[in-house]
Amino acid sequence: SSFEVHVAYVETDSTRGVLVSFEDMTEREQAAQMRRDFVANVSHELRTPLTALMGFIETLQGPARRDEKAIDRFLGIMQTEAARMERLVRDLLSLSRVEGEERVRPREAVDLSEVIGSVVYMLRPLARESGTELIFEGGEGMQAPGNADQLQQVFTNLIENAIKYGGAENRITITLDRHPKDATLRMPAVVARVRDTGPGIDPLHIPRLTERFYRVDTHRSREMGGTGLGLAIVKHIVNRHRGRLRISSTPGEGSEFTVILPRWIA
Numbered sequence: 257s258s259f260e261v262h263v264a265y266v267e268t269d270s271t272r273g274v275l276v277s278f279e280d281m282t283e284r285e286q287a288a289q290m291r292r293d294f295v296a297n298v299s300h301e302l303r304t305p306l307t308a309l310m311g312f313i314e315t316l317q318g319p320a321r322r323d324e325k326a327i328d329r330f331l332g333i334m335q336t337e338a339a340r341m342e343r344l345v346r347d348l349l350s351l352s353r354v355e356g357e358e359r360v361r362p363r364e365a366v367d368l369s370e371v372i373g374s375v376v377y378m379l380r381p382l383a384r385e386s387g388t389e390l391i392f393e394g395g396e397g398m399q400a401p402g403n404a405d406q407l408q409q410v411f412t413n414l415i416e417n418a419i420k421y422g423g424a425e426n427r428i429t430i431t432l433d434r435h436p437k438d439a440t441l442r443m444p445a446v447v448a449r450v451r452d453t454g455p456g457i458d459p460l461h462i463p464r465l466t467e468r469f470y471r472v473d474t475h476r477s478r479e480m481g482g483t484g485l486g487l488a489i490v491k492h493i494v495n496r497h498r499g500r501l502r503i504s505s506t507p508g509e510g511s512e513f514t515v516i517l518p519r520w521i522a
């Protein structure tokens with residue numbers, strides 16, 4: 257902990273002295289440090305693809321100018337790098353939007369069965385491409401108060417991760433359950449689980465997974481097109497819905513991401 261020290265000389269008719277006061281800087285400093293780290297991270301994440309783009313532009317202007325094969329290949333790489341920057345900016349905007357928001361006003365009943373169903377429908381081609389089995393059985397009465405777009409983002413990120421990091425012969429199972437009185441939320445809840453049979457995550461990493469830009473394997477994440485912001489966004493949205501995110505994993509067996517949300521009671 258650190259302090260800022262203020263010193264003042266004070267003189268009145270009757271007394272004279274030095275006034276010393278201490279201000280605890282810890283909290284303010286921590287917040288400032290977090291902001292600096294965040295800006296440094298964002299800059300680094302943007303600079304990596306930008307450096308690649310600049311390099312290829314230079315090569316295309318010079319040595320590769322008339323080499324059609326090289327031109328095709330380099331344009332392909334440039335497109336990948338530009339797409340990476342686009343994803344990063346999109347995720348940064350999502351994050352800043354959900355961070356700036358107050359708690360979601362619980363007016364709208366969001367049918368989680370429908371939301372997850374449409375995410376599964378959208379991600380089925382990606383799953384098929386990587387030979388992943390994707391299983392979801394919806395259910396009746398699985399409404400949660402909240403924002404449908406945001407909850408859709410939660411399940412898109414979780415299921416996409418389960419596909420991306422699940423490796424070969426992966427089986428993803430998504431379940432929805434109702435808890436009349438959930439032990440965590442102490443109220444009726446809807447519990448959604450996204451489970452994979454992938455390589456799993458070392459327990460050491462689990463507490464840090466929802467930090468912005470935290471990755472277990474930076475190289476693999478980049479290769480998979482990850483921004484390192486996906487789970488930070490998930491955590492924020494779930495919190496805004498007064499819910500909880502639980503992560504558990506057994507290396508060699510798979511991972512489970514559990515979203516617990518208050519249940520909509522009409």
Ligand code: ADP
Pocket residue numbers: 413417418419421422452454455456457465466470471472473477478481482483484485486487488511
């Ligand atoms: P990224 O953009 O890197 O995917 P996320 O915030 O979504 O960022 O995830 C953070 C990290 O958590 C990932 O880089 C990956 O290492 C790990 N991870 C997330 N989901 C899974 C999963 N289902 N199985 C194994 N590792 C995972």
